Amino acid sequence: MAVQQNKVSKSRRNNRRAHDSLVAANPNECSNCGELKRPHHICAACGHYADAEIVALTDEIDLDEDAA
Secondary structure, three states: OOOOOOOOOHHHHHHHHHHOOOOOOOOEEOOOOOOEEOOOOOOOOOOEEOOEEOOOOHHHOOOOOOOO
């Protein structure tokens, strides 16, 4: 088991942990629908990325009843 050689003071311990905090999200506005989305990700609301439709949403796809 690891045993420390010398006591680590509260100041030194807290200085080491100073950069461990979480950063708030940075949402961008979708250029197609205006919803907030994560940068460099496909918009969850409309399925567009960089002015192109990447993912067709399920409500837009017409499926035949007997095909399923």
